Amino acid sequence: MRMERLSQDKIRIFLTFDDLTERGIQKEDMWREIPKVHELFSEMMDQAYNELGFDASGPLAVEVFAMPAQGMVVIVTRGKLDRDSDSTSEDEEEVYELEVTLEQSEAIIYRFRDIEDAIGAAKTLVSHLTEEGRMYRYQNQWVLCFDPAGLESSGYHALIAVLAEYGEATSITPAVLEEYGQLIIGSQAVKVLAEHFTN
16 A cells, blocks of 8 residues: 655555455445445555644545556545534544545556666567557656557556566556646557667
8 A cells, every 4th residue: 555645635545456355355345335445444544644644534535546457546635624613522523524436547557767667668568569558758757558448358468567567557547647747659659669769
């Protein structure tokens, strides 16, 4: 379980499928009202407080993004708490008011610290995937984004294996990349990287 602070009132938590399996939680359980999910959420909020100093009291909006190969991303936003002047101690109980939304992202997105790593991955992949991939520059990292719709399952797993060797899965969504990232190669990123760059 990895977490990072996005702003004073917002954090992002990256859960791998192993994190879920260890707790006996299926991906489909994440938006169900069951005790295991509440326990996981409490554990996440404790860890967020210990690691990031994020105080999860008051109303929270929770967005859950499911990504097929990487796991799940949970974005927690703390709302403003309306406190009446005559509020009593019973209002002080720790209550998470959760507003949960779930989105499924089918995109396969990996980031690379160095352009050489992205080129290495592309050279390994180019014999199988000449038409695939977009490349972005986002927060000083190189990001490759793939739409798995056109991939057979064997190609899908091979793609993940190669990308994981050179880079790391990221919780960035395609929407974030389009809005905040800089599009470097709009299509056929694997082919362009492999053919136009030499290590």
